[in-house]
Amino acid sequence: MRNSGAVLILTFIAKLISQAAGVSRPGKPRLTSCRSPEKETFTCWWEPGGDGGLPTTYALYYHLENSETVYECPDYRTAGENSCFFNKNDTSLWVNYNITVVATNALGKNISDPVEVDVVYIVQPNTPENVTAVVVRDEQGPFVRVSWEKPRTADTRSGWITLLYQLRVKQEKDKEWEVYDAGMQKYYNVFSLHPDKEYMVQVRCKPDHGFWSEWTQTTYVKMPDYIPRERSLWIMITIFSVFIILILTWTLNVKRNSVKLCLLPPVPGPKIKGFEKQLLKSGKSEEVFNTLVIQGFPPTTDYDELLVEYLEVYDNEEQELVLDGKDLSEDCMKSKSPSDSDSGRGSCDSRTLLLEKCMEGREGSGSGSGSDQHQYSQHGETSWASTESSESQGPEPGSPESADGRSKTWPVVFSSPQPQTHHHYQVGAAKPAYHSVPEILNHSSPHTTPSNYHQLHHQDIPQQEGRFSKPACRHSQSYNQFNLDGVGTPAPGVPPSPSLEYVEVQRVNPENMLLLWPLSDPNRELEGLDCAGEDYSKVKEVTNNILLLQRDTSHQCVDYYSQDLDNQADQCTTQQPPHPCKPAVHQSNSRMPHEGMRVMGNGYVDSTVLMPSY
């Protein structure tokens, strides 16, 4: 006890003395960092804690994670003071090193805190080497090409270490550096440097997983004095102007209509209401004229009424003529009508008669359709002029179907008794008469019929015998439906019936077509009819509601079919023997074409009715 107490007191006194003398054991050293420049070796540095006034020695000890064997640092010199260098043989990768530093002096030692180190995590390469910056002259302007080499120690060739480079540039006076990443390549082009200035360049590198190296020493480069071509400005101007032009063009395009309107104001063209230019272009005058037809015009009342109304009164003169006509006509003679009931009717008068004739004529004429042919009934009597439609469409033209419906009964003198086919028509109240049936311009407008028809004028001819006009029988022309439309030839409105003689209404077909029989049949030749004598059953023209009949003494039953005025006029003149449209006495005045029909004398012709169907 006495000894231990003495020892303690002595130690305490020694400490006091040493403290008074300023010496102590060394301070605790501290490992500052460990680094491996190439993943093959590494170095650790420590800092001493204080030597305590006495010379102190430091020793580094380490052991690997999976062993307890403690090794001491193999090399204290290579890396300098207070360092420990681990060479290749002592370096193991992917292994934790537990490193401590021990400071020892005369009074004691001190151990640092242990540090765990894995070499692969402490890689920091050396700086790149041989940094060069060269000015390269280019057509777009000079630039600086910086190139360098890898740090000598790094083995990138085998792929053991992978380095990424970085450089920075600035002028001396600048505060901030311009940093550029160069990736794994060992050169870099720096653009947009100002002319006539000096620049500083530095480069550094880093492994894929590690620390950045230090910056290299500064490399200086001087830019030459050059005039920068402001090409970019011109490019911008060009693009801008192109853009503007495009916009203008597009705007103009969008507004081209209004621009056109402004520059070229439209000239108003003629316009007919309801009339289409296309029709003119198509060339079919018939259609054109058809478009001009006003439906419902002229206003018509009951047909019968009209007919009756317009019944013309005959006079003796006429009668005579009629009789003459009758005599002349053989057909009339031939035709025998069984039904001779009507007092006013002559033999030729009978409807049946007419029908027969008409039929024959029709058949004889062959096709009455499809051509502008009129079939002429053989009945020379006053016949209803039936206009044949030149074309055979549908039912035979002139086939009076709707006769029943209509019974536009012409006070028909000549009603073809035959109830069949085309020319049967009822003659209702029949007073036969001359009727001038002018043209019947048919339109197919079923229910506005009356307007479409030229009204036939019937005249009540009390005496049948005298009724028949000369030409009637002879030139009985049966016209099929005088259908302008169907004709296909431009029928300008209502041409006056093409120099028809007496026409006989065959019937009125359902389409409101008046089927007329011309009294003279041009095809008579076949039957040997002899068209001779004067014939007043021809209607020259119908204008302004005036039916112009013409006198025709031609022997030949001319087959004509013209539905326009001109044609008719020609027809008139070309007939032989030329009695060019000599108005008969009992006929309306044909001298005044284009004027209305006039009631002449006995009023064979009536002006009122003729309504052009346009």
Next chain:
Amino acid sequence: MTQGSRLYFAVAVLMCAFVTINGVVLNDLLERASQLSDKLHSLSTSLTNDLDSHFPPVGRAMMPRPSMCHTSSLQIPNDKDQALKVPEDELLSLARSLLLAWSDPLALLSSEASSLAHPEHNTINSKTKELQDNINSLEAGLEHVFNKMGSTSDNLSSLPFYINSLGQDKTSQLVNFHFLLSCFRRDSHKIDSFLKVLRCRAAKKRPEMC
């Protein structure tokens, strides 16, 4: 040239072309694979940093030793000289073995990440998921590389992982998580290094990159 010599010439040209093309393809494959492995290691490093930001000091003391990683039994080259001597197919199989060894552990990490007692467990969770995806891609890629290399034997080492839970209490869970992650970080570095060595070996025609 005779018919036979012509035939030989054609065959030789074709073979050269084939090898060249194959080489090019292999190079590209390895390039892609090393990119993936690089990403893998970067992710693991950032995860480790996130974890370290709020790690209890006591945990460090509790940390198991790295030699306790389940992949420590695998014999790998320890330094550069050794590594450069290893033939390519062996290097590849090492890389693949390591990669395969981490499929299950990463799944475990992924499942435990969400319930980690750490302030940044969300970030950790998402990064762990990303790790998993990358590993799958790299596995597939390395299989392609293996096929392209045409090695006869496929000697993959089996490194089983038997742990199904990271721990019952929060601290041990955290510590074990950290430990596993550190093992993975190291192994991912190994894979990356090996693949980059392989890449440079295959890219003899592109010295500027290696």
